[in-house]
Amino acid sequence: MKKRATLIASLMLGSTLTSPAAHAQPANETENVDVEQPGKEEVDISAPGGGGNVIIVRGQFIPDPVRATPEVVTVLGETEIARTADGDIAGSLQRVTGLSVVGGRYVFVRGLGERYSLALLNGLPLPSPEPLRRVVPLDLFPTSVIASTVVQKSYSANYPGEFGGGVINLTTKATPDEPFLKFSTSLSGDSETTSKLGYTYDGSDSDIIGYDGGLRDIPGGLAAAIGQNIPISVGTEFSSLDLQNFAASLNNAETNLIQRNSDIPANFSAELTGGTSFDVGDANIGVVATAGYENSWRTRGGIQQTSQGIVNIDGNPGLLPDQDFRFVTTENRIVVNGLLGLSAEIGEHKLRFTNLYIHDTSKEASIKAGVDAINVDEETLLNQGRTSWFERQLFTSQFVGEFQFGNFSLDLRGAYANSKRDAPYQRSYSYAYDDLIANDFVNDLTSPGESARVQFSNLNDDVYGGGIDFGYETDIGIPLNLSAGYAYYLNDRQAERRDFRFVPANGLPNPIDQERIDFLLSDYNVFTHEIELREVAAQSSVPAYEAQLEIHAGYGQIDAELADGLRLNLGVRYEDADQTVTPILLSGAGGIAVASGISNDYWLPAGTLTWNFADDMQFRLAASKTIARPQFRELAPQQFLDLDTDRTFIGNPLLTDSELTNIEGRFEYYLGEGERVTLAGFYKDIKNPIENVAFVQGGGTLFTGFSNAPSATLVGAEVELVKYFPLYDLGSGFFEDRRLLLAANYTYTKSEIQVGADDLAISPVTLQPTAASNLFDDGDRLTGQSKHVANLQFGMEREEGSLSQQTMLLTYNSPRVTARGPQDQPDLVEKTGWRLDLVLREEMNIAGQDFELKFEARNILGTDYTESQTLGDTQILNNAYAVGTRFSMSIGLNF
Numbered sequence: 001m002k003k004r005a006t007l008i009a010s011l012m013l014g015s016t017l018t019s020p021a022a023h024a025q026p027a028n029e030t031e032n033v034d035v036e037q038p039g040k041e042e043v044d045i046s047a048p049g050g051g052g053n054v055i056i057v058r059g060q061f062i063p064d065p066v067r068a069t070p071e072v073v074t075v076l077g078e079t080e081i082a083r084t085a086d087g088d089i090a091g092s093l094q095r096v097t098g099l100s101v102v103g104g105r106y107v108f109v110r111g112l113g114e115r116y117s118l119a120l121l122n123g124l125p126l127p128s129p130e131p132l133r134r135v136v137p138l139d140l141f142p143t144s145v146i147a148s149t150v151v152q153k154s155y156s157a158n159y160p161g162e163f164g165g166g167v168i169n170l171t172t173k174a175t176p177d178e179p180f181l182k183f184s185t186s187l188s189g190d191s192e193t194t195s196k197l198g199y200t201y202d203g204s205d206s207d208i209i210g211y212d213g214g215l216r217d218i219p220g221g222l223a224a225a226i227g228q229n230i231p232i233s234v235g236t237e238f239s240s241l242d243l244q245n246f247a248a249s250l251n252n253a254e255t256n257l258i259q260r261n262s263d264i265p266a267n268f269s270a271e272l273t274g275g276t277s278f279d280v281g282d283a284n285i286g287v288v289a290t291a292g293y294e295n296s297w298r299t300r301g302g303i304q305q306t307s308q309g310i311v312n313i314d315g316n317p318g319l320l321p322d323q324d325f326r327f328v329t330t331e332n333r334i335v336v337n338g339l340l341g342l343s344a345e346i347g348e349h350k351l352r353f354t355n356l357y358i359h360d361t362s363k364e365a366s367i368k369a370g371v372d373a374i375n376v377d378e379e380t381l382l383n384q385g386r387t388s389w390f391e392r393q394l395f396t397s398q399f400v401g402e403f404q405f406g407n408f409s410l411d412l413r414g415a416y417a418n419s420k421r422d423a424p425y426q427r428s429y430s431y432a433y434d435d436l437i438a439n440d441f442v443n444d445l446t447s448p449g450e451s452a453r454v455q456f457s458n459l460n461d462d463v464y465g466g467g468i469d470f471g472y473e474t475d476i477g478i479p480l481n482l483s484a485g486y487a488y489y490l491n492d493r494q495a496e497r498r499d500f501r502f503v504p505a506n507g508l509p510n511p512i513d514q515e516r517i518d519f520l521l522s523d524y525n526v527f528t529h530e531i532e533l534r535e536v537a538a539q540s541s542v543p544a545y546e547a548q549l550e551i552h553a554g555y556g557q558i559d560a561e562l563a564d565g566l567r568l569n570l571g572v573r574y575e576d577a578d579q580t581v582t583p584i585l586l587s588g589a590g591g592i593a594v595a596s597g598i599s600n601d602y603w604l605p606a607g608t609l610t611w612n613f614a615d616d617m618q619f620r621l622a623a624s625k626t627i628a629r630p631q632f633r634e635l636a637p638q639q640f641l642d643l644d645t646d647r648t649f650i651g652n653p654l655l656t657d658s659e660l661t662n663i664e665g666r667f668e669y670y671l672g673e674g675e676r677v678t679l680a681g682f683y684k685d686i687k688n689p690i691e692n693v694a695f696v697q698g699g700g701t702l703f704t705g706f707s708n709a710p711s712a713t714l715v716g717a718e719v720e721l722v723k724y725f726p727l728y729d730l731g732s733g734f735f736e737d738r739r740l741l742l743a744a745n746y747t748y749t750k751s752e753i754q755v756g757a758d759d760l761a762i763s764p765v766t767l768q769p770t771a772a773s774n775l776f777d778d779g780d781r782l783t784g785q786s787k788h789v790a791n792l793q794f795g796m797e798r799e800e801g802s803l804s805q806q807t808m809l810l811t812y813n814s815p816r817v818t819a820r821g822p823q824d825q826p827d828l829v830e831k832t833g834w835r836l837d838l839v840l841r842e843e844m845n846i847a848g849q850d851f852e853l854k855f856e857a858r859n860i861l862g863t864d865y866t867e868s869q870t871l872g873d874t875q876i877l878n879n880a881y882a883v884g885t886r887f888s889m890s891i892g893l894n895f
Helices: 002-011 078-083 089-093 220-227 240-249 523-528
Strands: 033-035 043-045 073-076 099-102 106-109 117-121 146-152 166-172 180-190 198-200 259-261 267-280 283-306 310-313 316-319 323-346 349-372 377-405 408-434 440-442 451-475 479-504 531-535 544-563 566-584 596-614 617-628 640-642 647-649 658-672 675-687 690-697 701-708 711-726 738-754 760-762 769-771 788-798 804-813 816-819 828-831 833-846 849-858 865-871 874-881 886-894
Touching (some): 166 349, 180 849, 198 349, 240 523, 316 865
Antiparallel strands (some): 073 146, 099 106, 146 166, 180 267, 267 283, 283 323, 283 874, 349 377, 377 408, 451 479, 479 531, 479 544, 566 596, 617 658, 675 711, 690 701, 711 738, 738 788, 804 833, 816 828, 828 865, 865 874
C-alpha cells in the first residue's frame, strides 16, 4: 500500500480537498411593453401574448413592470443586471429569489431540477447549445445585449405548457435611445488553476479559437465504413487488414498524448458591443450588435469513488469504495458569440429581427490513478487517461412583430434555430502497474485494466417555432381585455455515437506494452502486432437515433378588473403533442429497433387573482395545471457522457409525461422606489415525476438512468427584502451622495415522493416494470431539489453621477440529490454550500474618455464541491474536488 500511495502522489496534482404612473398593462402584456418609470430606466419586455392594452389599477407605488402582469414575476432591467457585475445572465439571476445556479451555468427555479425550468428569447423557443441538456447555459448570454430578464413563477396560458418551476424570458436590446459603442476586456484566474500544474494535449493549431482545423475529421476509409451502418469488427465485411488500416489512420499523438503544463494560463475575454438608431421616413430603425470571445481554464483535482453495494462493517451496514481514484482534469473552454439585432418602431408598432450565434468548445484532458476492485483487483494500481473535444454550436434567427391598432393588438413571432454537438476523438486508455516483471505501468490492450478506446459522436437539432397572438381591450362596465393565440413548435434531432477499441491479434509482448500511448498505437506497432480497430457494442445502447417533438397549441385568456383594485386573469391552453424516438441499429448486429412515442393532448387552465388593497400593497393567488415532458436524451437508449459530472447517462424509452398542479399565494409590499418586501407560499402536486436513478452495470461502471416515480408533492415558502439606507447623515464628502443596499431572499422547499405498496415503475436497467419501492423510498426528496436557497447582497453605491458600487454577495444552496442510489444504496447527494463574492465597480473619465473598472473576487470562502453517498459512519465520495477562489480585473471603454 505504501508503494501504491507513492505512485498516486507522483501522478496527481498536489491539491487538497479540504412614484410611478397609475396605469398598468393587462395580463396578456407581460408581454410586449415598454414601461417607463419616472427616475428609472425604461424596461423593455417581449414575451408571448397580445400587447398594447391598458387597465387602470389602484396601486400608485407598485413598479410598472410588476403591475403589467397579474402573475408572480421578477423583472431585471439593465441596472439590476449590471449590479452583480457577473458579465453574464446566469450570474445575475442567481441573486433572484428562489433561483439557484448549478455549475455556474444552469439556472434552476426554486431549487428544482433542469426539467422544471424553461428559457425563452424574446418569447420564442431557445434550444440549448448543449443539446444533451434541456436547460440553457445562461452564462453564454452577455449582459451587454440583454435589455431585461423576466422570471415568471406562476403559470399563465400564453406561455408553453411545459412550465414546472418557472420561465426565464430574455429580451434582447432593440432600438437604442442614443448611439453607443462599448469595448471591454478582462483577465481572471483562480487559486486552483492559474499558474498551477494541469494537463492538456496538442490538438489542432486552431484550437485556441475553439474550432477544429480538420485534425479531428474522421479519416476517409473509416468514415466510409461508418456510413455503411454495419458493425466494424472481425467477422463482418472487413478484413483484419482493413481494421488495422482504420487503426493506423487515426490521428495519434495530437489527440492522445496528455502532457503536463506547470503554468496553466490566466483566463481572457473581450467583447465589443455597439448600437445606433436613425429615422427612415416614419420609422425609427435600430441596430444592435455584439461580438465576444472568451478563453478560460479550469483544473479540478479530487476523488472519484464507486461502491458495488452495502457491506457489513464491524456488525453495521456500510459502504466501501470498490473503485477508488484520484483524478485531475483540466478543461480549456473557448466561447465565441455574436448577436445582430435589427428593429423598427413605426408609430405604435415594433418589429424585431434577432440573430444569435454561440460557439462553445470544451477541450479536456484528464488523468486518474487508483484501484478498481470490480474489474481488476483491489491492489493493482491503474493509471488512466482521457482526452476529449466537445464542439457545441447554436444559431437562432427570429422575427417578432408587435402591432397596435387602437384597442386591438396583434403579435407575430417566428424562429428557426439549429443546435449541434460534435465530439470527435474522445480517447481513453488504461495502464496497470506490473510489479512482477516490468516494475512499471503496462498496457497490452487486452488484460483487465489495460485498454485503449476512441469514440466519435455527433448530434444535430433543428427547431422551428412560431405563433400569433391577438389582444382586444373593451369595457363592459368593467375594463376587460381578451387575448387568444396559436403556437407551433417542431424539434427534429439526429444523433450518432460509435465506440471503438484497439485490440491486437495476439497480445503485446514486453517491453512494447510499457510504451507511452502514442508510441503504443503507432503505425509500426499497429501493423507489426496486428492491432485492429474493433467496434464496441455498448450494452443496452444504440449507435444512432432520430427523434421528433411536434406541438400544436392554442390558448384563450381574459383579464378583467372586477372591482376597484381587484383583478382577475383567467385562461386555458390546449396542447397536442407527438414525441417519438426511433433507434437505428447496425445492420447484421442483431436486435430489434423499437420506436417509442408519447402522444398526448392536454387542457391546461390557469388563473390569478390580484387584490391591490392599498397603493403600495397587493396580494396574488394563482392556480394552474402544467406538464413536464421527458427530453430526447431521457428517452433515447444511447449512452452519453456528461462533462459536468463525468458520468455516463442512458435513456429510458418507456418514460411518460409528468403532470403538475400548482397553487401559489403572494403578498407584496413596496416600501419606496426599488424597495420591497414580499412573502409567498407555494404548493405543487406532481404525477409521474421523472427522476435520475443510478445503477451499476458493465463491470461496475456507474450509470445514471431515468424512471417515473408514482407521484410527488412540493411545498415551500419565499421571503424577500430590498431596502436602501441613505448615508448623507454621516457627513459631507465621500458619503453625501451614497446609500447602502440590503437585499436578502430565502426560499424553503420541501418535496416528497409518494410510493405505495402496489405502485410500479420502469427499471432503467431492465426496462421492465418493477415495484416502485425498488427504485424509490416513500418520502424521498425529488432529485435536483434544494431545500434551502438563500441570497444576501450588502453594498454601497453612488445615487447620482458616475457609477460607483461596492457589493458583497453571499449565496447558499443546501444539499440536493443528484440521483437515486443504486441497488438499495443511499442517494447521491451534491453539496455546494456557501459562496461569498465581492464586486467593485467604478466609472471614471480620463482625458475625456469614459472608463469602467471592475474587480471581482468569487468564492472567497473557497467552498469545495462534493457529491457523496453516506451510510452510517461511512461515506463514498462519488465526485469531490476543490473549486478555488477566482479573481478578475476588467476594463470597459464607453465611446
